[in-house]
Amino acid sequence: MNFKGTKGTWEINHFTDINGKEIGSGEIKNGSRVIATFGGLARIRGEEGTANAKLIAAAPELLKALIRAKNYMREFGCTDQLEFDRIESTIKEATE
Numbered sequence: 001m002n003f004k005g006t007k008g009t010w011e012i013n014h015f016t017d018i019n020g021k022e023i024g025s026g027e028i029k030n031g032s033r034v035i036a037t038f039g040g041l042a043r044i045r046g047e048e049g050t051a052n053a054k055l056i057a058a059a060p061e062l063l064k065a066l067i068r069a070k071n072y073m074r075e076f077g078c079t080d081q082l083e084f085d086r087i088e089s090t091i092k093e094a095t096e
């Protein structure tokens with residue numbers, strides 16, 4: 001199961017007004033490539049929009065951590081099959 005999305009680090013770029021104050025919208029980027037936007041037309045701004053953007057920007061690293069956890073559980077013996085299946089299902093949702 002390999003991640004087929006944009007590789008590399010995803011970063012949040014907050015849009016600001018002319019005074020440099022964040023306006024509750026922006027974009028998630030990989031270098032110069034825009035992966036997603038938040039706020040703006042989505043109508044989710046401010047703290048909620050920023051929290052959503054942080055989660056989206058962390059997605060590649062979260063996926064890697066989940067894959068490592070699954071591998072660790074497999075290598076050292078998983079005692080909770082339900083959790084193992086849930087982790088495996090979540091990875092499949094993100095990668096297939």
